Amino acid sequence: MVVVTAGRGWAYFDPEYESLNASLNPPRVVIENAAFTGATVIKLDSVNRHGILLEVVQVLTDLDLFISKAYVSSDAGWFMDVFHVTDIDGNKITDEEVLKFIQESLEKKAAEMPWIGSKCSNPSKVCSAEGGEITRVSLGTGPHQHTAIELSGPNRPGLLSEVFSTLSSMNCNVRSAAVWTHNLRVAGMIFVDNACSSGGPIEDCDKLKDIKDRLCRVIRANDGERGGGAGRTAEFFSGLTHMERRLHQMMSADEDHCGESRELEGRLCDETEQRTVNGKGRPTVTIRNCVERGYSVVNIHCQDRSKLLFDTVCTLTDMDYMIFHATILSEGYFAYQEFYIRHTDGCTLETDDERQRLIKRLVAAIQRRFPEGLRLELCTYDRVGLLSDVTKVFHRHGLCVTRAYISTTRAGTVANTFYVTDAASGDAVDMRTVEAIREELGQAMLNVRSAPVCPQLLGLDDSPSPRFSLAAFFKLHSERILYSLGLITSKDSAPSTSRAAAL
Template sequence: MDCWSTPLHLDDEFKKLVIRMNPPRVTVDNTSNRTATVIKVDSANRRGSLLEVVQVLTDMNLIVRRAYISSDGEWFMDVFHVTDQNGKKCLEDDVVDRIQQSLGPRVRSFRSMRRSVGGQPALEHTTIELTGRDRPGLLSEVFAILADLKCNVVAAEVWTHNSRMASVVYINDETTGLSIDNPDRLAKIEQLLLYVLKGNIDKKSANTAVSVDSTHKERRLHQLMYADRDYDIYEGDYMATSDRNKLFVTVDNFIDKGYTVVNLRCPDRPKLIFDTVCTITDMQYVVYHGTVIAEGPEAYQEYYIRHMDGYPISSEAERQRVIRCLEAAVRRRTYEGIKLELCSEDRVGLLSDVTRIFRENGLTVIRAEVTTSSSQAMNIFYVTDVSGNPVKSETIEAIRKEIGLTILQVKDDGVCSKSPPKESGKFSLSHLFRSSSEKFLCNLGLMKPYS
C-alpha cells in the first residue's frame, strides 16, 4: 500500500467533518422573481443530497417550476423556483421558516424527520410492504384480510403499473392503537397476505415484508416497483398508445466531458422531478448538472450523470434500461381513471367495505392514497373498469348512493388531461430561454454554458 494513502475509515470521518463544518446554506428569495419563490441551497456534497432536497420540497407540497443543479466536485449548488399548489409564491412566514429549517443542517439527517405517518407517531404503527401481480379485486382482498385480523389501516399508498402492484401500508392494533410486534401475529399477517398476492396467475414471485420502521412511502414504492422490474414489458401487459406518445426520454453520452446526458419531456404534473431524481439515484447514478423547466403544460428535464464508479453509461443495454426505468418512473403516477375522494369518520374495516363495493360494481383500483387524521379518514382512489376503460357515470352514481353521496365525491384530477407534445424526436434544454439564475450559475463556473 502507498505510504501516502489514507485509510477508508479516516476518509469517511474527514468527509463527515467537512459536512459538519460546512452545513447547507439556504436562502429563500421572494423578490427577484415575479411569479415564484427562489430557493438556493449550497453545501459540501455527498451522494443523495439532491434527492433529499427534492424530497423535502415535495413533502411540503411545493411545485418546482424551474431547477438548476450543479454538484460537480466536493460542493453542490441547487436553485429551485417553486410555488404552492395554487401557483402562488410562498409568502407566509411559517412556510418560509419551514423551508429554511427543512433544507438547513437537518437535511443531512432527513430520515430522522419522518416521524409520523397519517398523523400517527412512528412507534404506533407497523409497516407492511407488498408487491405482486395486479388483478381486479386484489386491494379489496388485502384490506379484508387486515380487517379480519383486527388490524387498523392508519395510512397506505398503492401503485399499479405494467400489471404489477406495489403498496406500503401502515397498520396498528385495533384494540390498543399501537404497533403490532408479536412475532407469531406478524408471521400470520405476512403468510395470509402472501397467499392472496400469489393467487393462481402470478408468473412472477409475490413478496411481503413487515417491519416497525417508518419509511418514506413514495420513495419506497419506486424502489419496490423497480425491484419488481415493472419497467419490463411482457406480452399482454397494457400500455396505452396515447401515453407512449406523450413521453420522450433520450440517453446519450457526452464523450468530451465524460457524462451521460439524460433528456426527458412529458406533460407536467406534481412530483415529476422527485420521481425522476429518485429513480436516477436508486439506479446508482449521480447527477452532476441538471436543468428542469416546468412552467407550461410540458416539463423538460436534462441531467448530466455518471454511474457511482465515475463512468458514463458504457453499453447499449444499459442505455435502454435507463430509458425504460425513467419511463416507468413517470408512468407509475400517471393514471387515466376517475378520481374518487372519500372523507368520513374512520373505523376498522372501512377500507375493506369500500373496496368490496368497488369490486362488486366492476371497478378496479389502479391507485390509492389512504390517510387518517385523528378519527377522520381521507382516502383517494383512482378507478377504472376491469378492462382499464373509463367507468360509466351511472355506475359511479350507484356506488356513491351505496356509500353515501356526501362521503364519496368525484374529483377532477387533471393529471392526464395535458395535451401531448407536438414534436417528437431528440430535444435539448439548450434551445430554451435561459433565466438569470442559470446565467448566474454559468458565471460561477457551476454550469456548462450552452451555445
C-alpha cells in the first residue's frame, strides 16, 4: 500500500488497497445453535465499509427474523458483529436450507465493494405540484419485469382507492405494492404490469406519461392542506434500492418528521441527564458526545417491534452517519439501542440543530411502521381492478387505510394486508362496520388479524411497564456486554477495537 500525504495534511490511500484488503481477508460467517438456549447466534467478520451493517440487517429482517440482541464493532477498517435471532414464533432457526441461505447471503453482502449494493445512481423523473405541496411520481422497471411506480405526497381518506381506481381504468394490474402513511403524508411503491397483453412492463411511452400525469392529479387533489410554500422538485433513485429503505427515503424527503399531528418524544441530553419512556410506541432518543473517544452516542428506548433495528440503522446510514459500535437489546415490551457514530466526514454532532434533525428523523422512522389501526387480510384470486373494488368498499364504509402491503403469487392468488382506522376520528374501527364489509366482499375473502407480536412479548401480560432510566440501563448493560466480549479493556472505558478479535 502506498500512502502519500497530500495538501492540508490529509493522507492519500491507494484506491486499490480496499479491494486488495477484501480479497486477502474474505468475510467469515459463523452460525451457532448450541451457544445459547433461546436464540441462534450469527457472527460476521469482514472488511468494513459504509452501509454494510444496514445490508446485513436487511438480509435478516427480509427473512422475518427477530433480532433480540446485537453487538457491533467496526473500527480500524474491520467489521465484526454478533446477532441473536429467532423466528417470528421465538424459536431458533433450525432449517438447514434457511441457515445455508443466511450464510451465503451474508458472505455475499460482506464481499461486495462499496459501489455495489448501494443506492442506484440512475435518477428517475419527477412530477411535482406547482402549488404548496410536493407530489412525486416516478416510473421505472422493477424486479420481475414489472413497471415500478413511486409516489408520495399529502394523504387523505380515500386516496389509495383513487390511486388503484386510476391504475385499473388504464388497464394496469397491480402485482405488488407497499404503502405507508405518517403525519398526513403518504409514500408508496407499486409494481404493475400491462393487463392488455400477457403481462410484463408497460413500454408505451405515451401511456407511461399519461399514467404519471393522472396519478399526479389524484395526489394533488388536496394541495395546500399543510400550508404554503413554493413548489419543489427532488430527484429519485429507483431500481436497486431496497423497497422499505426506499419508502423511508421518500417519507424523509417529504419531511414527514416535520408534521405536527404527533408529539415527538426525542430530546437532547447531556451525559448525566436521564430520560424515560412515557408510553408504548413513543420513542425517547437522546444524543450526547463522547469527547474522549470522538463519537456521538445515540441512545434509543421505545416499544419493541419487528424490523425496528432496520429502520434505525437505515436512517443513520441514509443521513451519512457511520456506525462504529452498537449495542442492541430487547427486554419485554421495550427495545434499547445504543450507537457510537460519526458523520462520514469524521465529525460528531456538534450543534443542537444537527442533533434535533437526527432525533426527529429517528423518531419518525420508528413511528412510521408501528401498527396503526385494525389489521385486515384479503386472500383471494387476483384480477384486474380487485384492489380498486376493495378499497372503494373500505372508503364507502368510512375507513382510512394507514398502511398496505400487496403481493401476488405465481399461482395467481393475492395475500394483501391493510391497516385501517375510522376516517372521521382516526380511532379504532367499529367491528360492526368490519362485519358489514365482510358481508359485502365475502366472509372467506377478508379476515381480521391481530398485529404481529415480537417473540419477546409472547406470554407477557399488558400491565404498564415501570418508568425506566435510559442512562442507567446503558451504564449497567452496554459496558458490561462489551467488556464480556472483549471490546473494551475495563468496564469504565468506552468501546475499543484493541481486543475486538475476541468476537
